[in-house]
Amino acid sequence: MVPAVYYNGRSSHATRVLAWRDEALLRWRVAEGADEWKVPLTEVEPSARVAGLAFMLRLPDGAHLQVEHDLLPADWFPRHHRIERVVDWLERRWMAALASVVVVVVSLLALFEFGLPWAADRIATHMPRAVETSMGRQSLKALQGSLLKPTTLSAERRVHLQDIFRRFASHLPNLPQVQLAFYDAPAIGANAFALPDGTVVFTDALAGAVPDDDAFIAVVAHELGHQAGHHMLRQVLRSSGVFIVASVLMGDVTSMGGVAAGVPAFLIDSHYSRTFEESADAFAFESLARQGIDPAAFVHAMQALERTHPELKGEKDLRYMSSHPLTEDRIARANAASQRFRATHKVTSSH
Ligand SMILES: [Zn+2]
Known part of the structure; x- marks a missing residue:
């Protein structure tokens, strides 16, 4: 009993x-x-x-x-x-209990490793245009207060570069409104980046270092590639952690401020993922070729920057180079695009 x-x-x-x-x-x-x-x-x-x-x-x-x-x-x-x-x-066995803890931890890590970037990408690519624009403006405001100072380029130089930029951008399909802004930015050296609202920021140091107009537009083309792929937003969201991603996902607009604050941090100590670089390159190579510029121009521009400005060797001074490392893969792809371009160019020019 x-x-x-x-x-x-x-x-x-x-x-x-x-x-x-x-x-x-x-x-x-x-x-x-x-x-x-x-x-x-x-x-x-x-x-x-x-x-x-x-x-x-x-x-x-x-x-x-x-x-x-x-x-x-x-x-x-x-x-x-x-x-x-x-x-x-x-x-009844603690080994089994321990194993289930390990399974939970691994699942959480997987969520951060794969789930978070996935959510960040979904948000960035489905973000309403107006929200992206306002985030870009907030980011720019935050940067103007800290990293970006008024440009010291001559008006003549600015007008010239703006002119080339407008002509190039006006021929690009499927791109939201874009604009070019120059700033003196000693803290981030020779640099260029595209903000979510379509502003391409070019620092005075980089504008002074590009060897010619083709090199300038090649850098612009690459940055517009980042812009077209929403890379800045995606990268900042990816690194801003699960709380910001979750609250943006749930429509909490106050978290956008957190995203805007993430942009300066990104510019100072991060760089785009390899995939983003390759995608921006592909965009640049295609748009350059379509406007009669050899796609190898981007790589040549980067190499020329490094060669002709040994004084900009410091990590901070040539930030653009360190945040866009020229890998062998990238150079090979540029060369392949260049060969295709030259082949077609020969055909069209013989007519
Ligand atoms: Zn890039």
């Missing part, structure tokens, strides 16, 4: 009983009294085995018998789900 508690299923009243097995019957009686009941064991539904929890034996009329975990005799329900025995066995 084992001590048990009887619940009639209609009230929370608990009755202390003693239960025992009698052949194919489950019997129980009030601990101090003569009342006795019985049901066939086959009509009793035992709850799952969970370490530390009492068993609930469900009776056919909706009542329950509660038996302490360790007190249920094994021969009452010998065919009780085998899987539950496995679960019970597992739960």
